[in-house]
Amino acid sequence: MTIAETKPTLTSAKRAKGAVERIMNVIFFVCGIASILCVAAITIYMVISGLPAIREVGLWEFLTGTVWAPTAENPQFGILPMILTTIAGTFGAIIIGAPLGVLTAVFICYLVPKRVQNFCTAAVELLAGIPSVIYGLVGITLLSPLVARIFDLPSGASLFTSVIVLAVMILPTIVSVSITSLKAVPQEYYDGSLALGATTMTSIFKMNIRAAKSGIITGIVLGMGRAIGETMAIIMVSGNVVNMPNLFGSVRFLTTGIVSEMSYAAGLHRQTLFSIGLILFLFIFAINLILTGILKKGSKD
Amino acid sequence: MTVNTAARQAQAIARNPRSLTETRFRPMDLVLRCISVFAGALTLFLVAGLILYILATGLPNVTWEFLTTEESALNRTYGILPNIINTVYVIVITLVVAAPLGVGGAIYLNEYAKRGRLTRIIEFTTEALAGIPSIIYGLFGMMVFNNTFGFGYSILSGCLTLAIMVLPTIIRTTQEALRTVPTGYREGAAGLGASKWHTIRTILIPCCKGGIITSLILSIGRIVGESAALIFTAGIAANLPTNWFTHATTSGATFAVQLYQYADQGRNEVSFAIAAVLVLLVLAINFLARLCSGRKKA
Numbered sequence: 327m328t329i330a331e332t333k334p335t336l337t338s339a340k341r342a343k344g345a346v347e348r349i350m351n352v353i354f355f356v357c358g359i360a361s362i363l364c365v366a367a368i369t370i371y372m373v374i375s376g377l378p379a380i381r382e383v384g385l386w387e388f389l390t391g392t393v394w395a396p397t398a399e400n401p402q403f404g405i406l407p408m409i410l411t412t413i414a415g416t417f418g419a420i421i422i423g424a425p426l427g428v429l430t431a432v433f434i435c436y437l438v439p440k441r442v443q444n445f446c447t448a449a450v451e452l453l454a455g456i457p458s459v460i461y462g463l464v465g466i467t468l469l470s471p472l473v474a475r476i477f478d479l480p481s482g483a484s485l486f487t488s489v490i491v492l493a494v495m496i497l498p499t500i501v502s503v504s505i506t507s508l509k510a511v512p513q514e515y516y517d518g519s520l521a522l523g524a525t526t527m528t529s530i531f532k533m534n535i536r537a538a539k540s541g542i543i544t545g546i547v548l549g550m551g552r553a554i555g556e557t558m559a560i561i562m563v564s565g566n567v568v569n570m571p572n573l574f575g576s577v578r579f580l581t582t583g584i585v586s587e588m589s590y591a592a593g594l595h596r597q598t599l600f601s602i603g604l605i606l607f608l609f610i611f612a613i614n615l616i617l618t619g620i621l622k623k624g625s626k627d
Numbered sequence: 628m629t630v631n632t633a634a635r636q637a638q639a640i641a642r643n644p645r646s647l648t649e650t651r652f653r654p655m656d657l658v659l660r661c662i663s664v665f666a667g668a669l670t671l672f673l674v675a676g677l678i679l680y681i682l683a684t685g686l687p688n689v690t691w692e693f694l695t696t697e698e699s700a701l702n703r704t705y706g707i708l709p710n711i712i713n714t715v716y717v718i719v720i721t722l723v724v725a726a727p728l729g730v731g732g733a734i735y736l737n738e739y740a741k742r743g744r745l746t747r748i749i750e751f752t753t754e755a756l757a758g759i760p761s762i763i764y765g766l767f768g769m770m771v772f773n774n775t776f777g778f779g780y781s782i783l784s785g786c787l788t789l790a791i792m793v794l795p796t797i798i799r800t801t802q803e804a805l806r807t808v809p810t811g812y813r814e815g816a817a818g819l820g821a822s823k824w825h826t827i828r829t830i831l832i833p834c835c836k837g838g839i840i841t842s843l844i845l846s847i848g849r850i851v852g853e854s855a856a857l858i859f860t861a862g863i864a865a866n867l868p869t870n871w872f873t874h875a876t877t878s879g880a881t882f883a884v885q886l887y888q889y890a891d892q893g894r895n896e897v898s899f900a901i902a903a904v905l906v907l908l909v910l911a912i913n914f915l916a917r918l919c920s921g922r923k924k925a
Contacts, residue, residue: 429663603763606760
């Protein structure tokens, strides 16, 4: 009697449990593929909204045109100056930021007492937490006048100022990725190098940095991605005039091109801004592919 | 004398076991050491200088009135209360959307999915999401949430955009926390007859509480500092909420967006005051995140 009574409840409980399991399974699966869906949606939307204007203006005209006059009577949409500025700005930032970042990582990893190490790392990571508008604000109030005074320019808002701001902004990425990969180098390498008679500095620079190469390059490429996509910091310090990249001249980046005109653009002009977004997206996509390539190669080594 | 020197040398080596050839002077070593120290010092000086400069310039203008009123053109006073409220709205709604999705995604990757092509694709796309610049999120959010879904410039559009943006942070940090839970816990639970969901609910999630909270704090850090993605989606209005429920469907600027507005108009005094508030928030968030992830390890 009791068995007959409990048995059905047991099975129904089990069935209910099975149903819950199955539902949770589906829910977690959906959460899991959410990032795929997001990337797919972003890609599709960027392409859909970016293509019409490119088709209208003409891809070649759009990419290699040097005149950006969207509101002129006979509008011209050439974004070559912005593309070149973005490339120049990014490489400038890497040229300054990468050595500084890697050397800072060496400093924090090997030359600083163990107790202070964590504090230094935390301090550098703080740089990553500071919002980009604040970099822009400090850039325009402090750096820009300084640049103008040092180089005797009418205005400090220039590619040079943007490069410095970008270099500081990508520092934390490069430093923290470099520190992680330097720490992952086996102690034996370093010890072996010392045992062979190399000095500490030689061991660090000739052994450890080479062993951590793929990690350090990853950091630099990540920094590049950040520099390409940075908007709000450099919109204030770049001067915002569409010119071919000129170190001490006013320039406009791809990113700042979108923000500075989105508020009033309409029609084809507005569509071209989305096309600029698409070009930017392709840049980032390329960086991502490079990154996966490096990581794959690194894991094979 | 020689004995004394040798002993001292031995002591020095014992104290600091370095290469035996260190005694010979190499100019290149000195150069490398100097530039490394210089680079490190410069970076640390940048951090300290930047933060102190902002706080020193901005804090004198941060008054109680500044924090608790709205801007008044009539009285010529500035106040960021609307921005504080908007920021809180944005943080809460974004996390309500992103946290379950992110934590769920991490659990799926770590507990459900078999290692294979799907997990590789998920991990690749998560990395890709982390690498997409905020301006692209802004454009995407504007097209999808403002236009296609018809939300217009609203806090809600901004939140949904930011939810996608902070997703990778939450997934990655939670995944790391899940990996630190010993396999024995899962096996033990399975041995006791617990189902998967039961194990997740009663063992895994409580075990990674620290990691999950850290991920949320890090996300708050990103949300608070975000501007490019919000300008296009949440807009730039700075009004006190007239209706607490429908406020999310109206346009609203967070701190960072408001800061950009003022900086763009050249009103540096009030910009720096907001910057100081933001820097203090960032410091607090970093400290809290460190505290939480530290407790997880202990």
